[in-house]
Amino acid sequence: MVISPNPAVNSRQTVIDTLRRQLRRVADRNPFGVIGTGIGTIDACLPGGGLALGALHEIAPADFRAIPSASGFLLALASRALCARCGILVWPLTPDRRGAFGEPYARGLKSFGLDPGRILIVRCAQARDAAWAMEEALRIGATAVIGARATDLTASRRFQLAAQHSGTPIFLLRSHDDFRPSAAVTRWRVASLPSTRDRFGLLAGPRWHVALDYARGGRLGEWVVEWNHAALCLRLSSLLADRADPARRTA
């Protein structure tokens, strides 16, 4: 429903009705509310001003070697969801996932604002078990679910429906070469970038190139973001800002 710019076409009542209908449609989309990413320009692109709770979000690395960066961005988003509500984060691990870059390390998770004590790790022998565990977790009790396995369209629809039902967000780490369709509400692509430096020239926080490839009801965009380990939040970053001039450093 579009409100015509010509005021003669719209009677007062139709305008109100149209607006109400639009409002309901927007409200229905996020009945559980949203969580802000902490960056205004990104939130502005997402419907409702943030990542929808009760929805499936997918994060893919730009290439194989960006898997740790994509995991980091995923955890940064998940930690926002955990901040908002109490409860437990369910994280199924399948053996084939361990091959790439190893298992999550609790002491490293802490610097992403996650309390490792609130993570329930579910060791699954097969991807099928992991999918079942994630769906169960979505239906009962979990605050957020992290999955590490690309799934087919049917499975992702099931996740999306279960998430809608309970209001629990689910974050999936897709493979970089997996272009199959999915029912995700947002899809992100993350690439590694050189870290920011502090004023002594030391590594300050990881920096990523984040692209919003798909957002249902939102706008797409690309940003360079950095994770601040001290403030435990995401920030926009520019490629050149705060970078010590190499010429001056050697001098």
Added chain:
Amino acid sequence: MVVAASVSGGWRVLAADARAKALGVVPGELLADVRARVGALDIREADPGADREALTKLAHWAACFSPTIAPWKQETDATEYGLTLDIEGCAHLFGGEDGMVRRLRERLQHFGLTARIAIAGTIGAAHALARFGAQKIAIVPSGEEERALAPLPVSALRIANIQIASLHRLGLKRIGDVAHLPRAPLAQRFGAGFVERLDQALGRMAEPFSPLLPPAAYRAHAVLAEPICSQDHILVLARRLADELTPALLRDGKGARALRLTLYRVDGATKEISLQMAAANRDAAHIVNLFSLRLDALAEEYDAGFGFEAARLDVMAWDALPPAQEALVAERQSDNFSLLVDRLGSRLGLQNLVRLKPEDTHIPERAVVFAPARDAPDWSDVECPSRPLLMLPAAEPAEVTALLPEGPPRQFRWRGVHYAVAHAEGPERLRPEWWRRQARPRTRDYYTVEDEAGHRFWLYREMLAGDDVHSRWYVHGVFA
């Protein structure tokens, strides 16, 4: 058919079936004699291990008559086996003692077993009557053990052969002959063990009884008129049993932590399904739900055969669970959590649900351990220096070029890929804990390294104490 075994003096017949007995075979004869007399005989070697196993299996099956059960074996005679059941409070389920005995006999006949059954007030009396009684079925009313036992031979008393022989020498052949003799001279002559057995049989002395299955404080039991096969029917039955348990648990303010559902198959096999729960619970619907998941997980092993004819639900472990007020608005979070752990655990196994627990050590691979899901580890006070997000299961060797022997890496090759180091920070030197004995302690110098494309790694150089030349490099983790 006869069963033979090699005993003192050669091969002897241990047991013979009815047709062999009709041909004149007597247990205890030498096998060679029997062979000479009777032509065609099916002779099998005795296998005491298999006998014992079969008896245990039968005992598990017979637990559908009474949960307090123990198999016994006569030491003096290798062919005598039996089961002792404590049927206190169980007989009414089968319409009294008569009905119970009839059903038990019927079922055993169905398996092809010939059984002699006796019910008496003491274990000793039931034992003696079952083995030496005139009838195949004997039910002795309480208090009449002495009269029932009097005509039986003394060998019915579960005593050693040598004691039987010396009693016979003195003309004491029946239990009635010794029942009234003064105990002190009897004990002096035949040993305290004999008097004990005698008094135990007569009910003048208590007899300990160690049942095969550990007793459960809460249990529910159902015997079905018709066997059931389908999973749905089993769940309906489980629901009925769980409903039966709930009031008792509620009354005592208890909740079940571990449950066991035993299903009795028509052919005598038993199937046990055990359940562990994260938190005490007495909600029948929840319990049945978990059993349903367990049955799903067992899909391949699940074999109903010709159906199940009885079932029992035991509470194996329990915890205090005070009666809670029904919540008006929302469920509490912790309840949700234990519900989740139960559901996931019943299909995937509780051991596969773990939480991360900090360990007080600076060795990176030992600093985090897996704890059971039930524990809630506290991370609030744990100081975490800069650590990678992902750790390799085991450190992987890397070829590293450094400008100085003790300097930071300038470039390295890992998994066949070459990385040019743009920035390196370190070293963070970690030494092995001195209280752990090591012949040659290895020191690690950790570097946080970033390559030109922005990939961040955690490398370390391993050095033997006092040996700077032979150092090796490893990649241990990856930063986000």
